[in-house]
Amino acid sequence: MESQALQDLIRPYGETCFGCGGANPHGLRIKSYRDGEEVVCTWSPEAHHIAVPGIVNGGIIAALIDCHSACAAIDAACRAEGITLGSEAAPLYVTASLQVDYLRPTPHGVPLTLRAKVAELSPRKIVMTCSLHAEGKETARGRGVFVRSKNLGAI
């Protein structure tokens, strides 16, 4: 697994975003790393990230899958186009749609592992799949569609 987190290279998401932003004081602050053809993130929820005691909130799970997959998509686009992630030329992608299947309750109080990989890639649109595991079991599975955006104000 590589040692540089994608969020530390992707601007502005890596600074401000609720899921990704290292400078967001109340965000999830995920860190995602290339691991071969996948991108991996290990993250532990805080006390308030629950649905009910002992179970992680489904919205938080969606947020994790969205942000992790978005950063992985941007990284995949850069690799496909020979662009250095973090450079001025690096493209940005925004989420067009997100599907999450909740396979079983996600236990709170243990590290969660996200693994994302490319399902489809074109310059305009990238489809990512992402799995969430806890205690060795897959608890949720996501599919995100990300579209290229030069202007974050325009999906």
Add this chain to the structure above:
Amino acid sequence: MESQALQDLIRPYGETCFGCGGANPHGLRIKSYRDGEEVVCTWSPEAHHIAVPGIVNGGIIAALIDCHSACAAIDAACRAEGITLGSEAAPLYVTASLQVDYLRPTPHGVPLTLRAKVAELSPRKIVMTCSLHAEGKETARGRGVFVRSKNLGAI
């Protein structure tokens, strides 16, 4: 629109949940109200709920749609079965899947309005659709599948 928020009647979600819980110190604390055949929630994001400055984070939008729709589904089940919401007999539902389409960027700094309604209802499974509006425009659209659960540990 009725004056009693669904979250004030639905236990334990209305107490602990990141999206719904009035007693969750760092949650979204949404309040959803019946309005005819729909359930409505107006909510304003906090400063850290952004993707980039001026734009609401997509994961937060997913969390809003999930929790609002789940509470609306539980309310719909109770109405269909003649059960008083908040009573011991009231069923609980958990999210089996969530689909969110992001139609345009959701502006930060203005109130957001969620409207959910039933698309399919059976005792075992309820499908809800939910729209998110900001400044009079629909910015996101969701579809949640909720399944009945006597035991929150078992989807």
